[in-house]
Amino acid sequence: MYAESQNDITRLVVQCAQLLLAYGAESELVEDISQRLGKALGLASIEISISSNSLVLTSLVHGRCITTTRRIRAHGINMMVVCELQRICLLAEKGIYGVNEVRRRLSRVEPRSYPAKAVIPMIGLSCASFCHLLGGDVMACMLTLLASTIGMSVRLFIAKHHFNLLVNFSITAFCINIVAQLGYIYPITDTPQTAMAASVLLLVPGFPLINAISDMVKGHMSVGIARWGQASLLTLASVIGITIAMQIGGIF
Incomplete structure (x- = not known):
């Protein structure tokens, strides 16, 4: 050669x-x-x-x-x-x-993704299904559907403009929680806490966490720890957005 x-x-x-x-x-x-x-x-x-x-x-x-x-x-x-x-x-x-x-x-390899008009309602339905599995009533599931649909729309909009991923997660969590607090402000559901918990599940960094554990188990410690750190930062960013929204809404 x-x-x-x-x-x-x-x-x-x-x-x-x-x-x-x-x-x-x-x-x-x-x-x-x-x-x-x-x-x-x-x-x-x-x-x-x-x-x-x-x-x-x-x-x-x-x-x-x-x-x-x-x-x-x-x-x-x-x-x-x-x-x-x-x-x-x-x-x-x-x-x-x-x-x-x-x-x-x-x-010729280029990333392809599903259109937003298909992703957004499916994410909303999945979070609403989790709300139902967690024991939420019908109105809580509807509120979860609304909050997660809006949240996914915000997340895709921010991602389209190439903002930092941590900022994206924080703002998205804030918007989702603001909408989910309607269950506390108005007596429309008996399980508002379930709607608040289920609507932010779209922000769980499951794939990075799985990859991090897989890398560490297979001996790639430095990469695994780095990915774990990134997933932890994303979780922290979501928590910050949720906390600010709950402070504004007086949920605490």
């Missing part, structure tokens, strides 16, 4: 690893996909070191090493991107994709 070919393949592998980390894949999966893709494209071995916001990748062919470093900028969780990268790796292993085809496919 020529040095130019090794350089090209190394860039493709590190680009794949960078996309996986940026869109929420766990560290073990990133290592596995990177090593498999590199070997499928002709590299002898791939060594990768992952930290909270960067990765270092080394490729080896005939005793010649190439090391490259990339910075990771989180783009949010998107499993469609992760699945597409896994599909590229599988097809490369089967010999269907060569270097040129992998390069073309990687350049």
